Structures are given as C-alpha cells and as structure tokens.
Amino acid sequence: MEKHRIYTTSFASVYPLYVAKAERKGRTKAEVDQIICWLTGHDQAGLEAQLDQKVDFETFFSDAPRLNPSRALIKGVVCGVRVEDIEEPTMREIRYLDKLVDELAKGKAMDRILREA
Template identity: 60%
Template sequence: MDKDWQDAALSEGRGSKMSEHRIFRMSFARLYPALVQKAERKARTQAEADRIICWLTGYTPESLHRQIERECDVETFFAEAPAMHPNAALIQGVVCGVRVETVEDPLMKKIRQLDKLIDELAKGKAMEKILRQ
C-alpha cells in the first residue's frame, strides 16, 4: 500500500478524533492505484480490483472511473456510493493489524473492509469467497 495511505489508516486510535483522519480527505484517485498495485503485485488484475470495489460500493465500472477522474476524497467516494453491499457485514479479519469487524467509525470501517477485500485478492483467494457469495 501507499506509505501515506498506510500512515493515515494506522493513525487510527492514536488520540486523534476519527473524523479528522487524513485518509478521509485523501483523494480516492490517489488511493485507487495503491489498491490496484497491491493486487497486481500478486498477479491479480485491475479488473478484479475494480470488480471488488464495485461489489462493495454499488458503483458500476463506469461510475467508479468517473469518481476517480473527479478526484473526490475518500469520504465523498463512500458517501456517494450507490449502495454498500449487504454482505459487507460478513467481512471479517485483520488488515494492517486492525480487526475489521471491531472498527467503530462507519467510514473507517468501509475503508478497512475495502482494504481487507483487496488483501484477500492479493493473497489468492477465489473471487466467489472474496465477494461472500
């Protein structure tokens, strides 16, 4: 992952208010390549990363790339998501040392869920299992 993105996410719980996380204001266009690179480093594809992002958020591939072109921040990206997938609640486990299902802040939880799904992709998990089907 992008070093700034990791630093912003890892600062969670270090005394700063949840609403003030740097990652919330980071451009999704900056986060997106880090997610894709995480997948591609393990011989997975951008199309697979896009499928996961679309599954989680309800964006179509076209609307996902429009959001990237707009360079909206991460908070806006998730706020404007057409519909978080109802099975997002099934996303559990640890990513970057944080147990996803225990994250209290709703926005940070969505960010962690997305990172966990991309992490599962990078670890070679089958798409059907990643998408909780």
C-alpha cells in the same frame, strides 16, 4: 475529534496502489474494480467518474450508490485492527476495502472474496 487524514485523501491517489498490490500477486485491475463495485454499488462508469473527479475517501463512500449488505460478512485484521470492531462507519468501509484487496492479493478465489460461497 479531528478526522483521520485518510478521509480527505483522494480515492484516485490510493486506487493505483490497490491495483499495483493486486498485479504484483498476479491478479488484475479488472478484479480490483469488481471488488470496489461489489462493495460500493458503483458500476464501472460510476467508478471511473469518481476517479476522474478525484473525490476523497469520505465522499467516495458517502456517495456510493448502494453499499453491499454482505460487507458485514468481512472479518479479519487490517493494519493490526479487526475490521468488525471498527466503530466509525467511514473508517470501517475503508478497512473493508483494504481487507478485500488483501484477500485478492493473497490469492483467494473471487467468489469467496465477494462472500458468495
């Protein structure tokens, strides 16, 4: 089976779209970064290094320092698909990130987005 093209898409090319979506709704780049770091275990320097290296999505998630175990609590629909029903691991990670950015843009409180409450 052929891989979905998002796997070979540069994370750095999509990252500004995540930030723009959040900023259009009055949220900040720092909040987007916080979500990405929470999900992947990257610190800010690690995230910036990944962006500078223009790694693809597959590499971004496979090289993540520590995927957050609480990410399994992320539920809901992204692009018409329930994230908890996605079987392919890399696609599920990508959709988790999409869902978190959606929640940020919809005004959800940060502690709820990061599954702390």
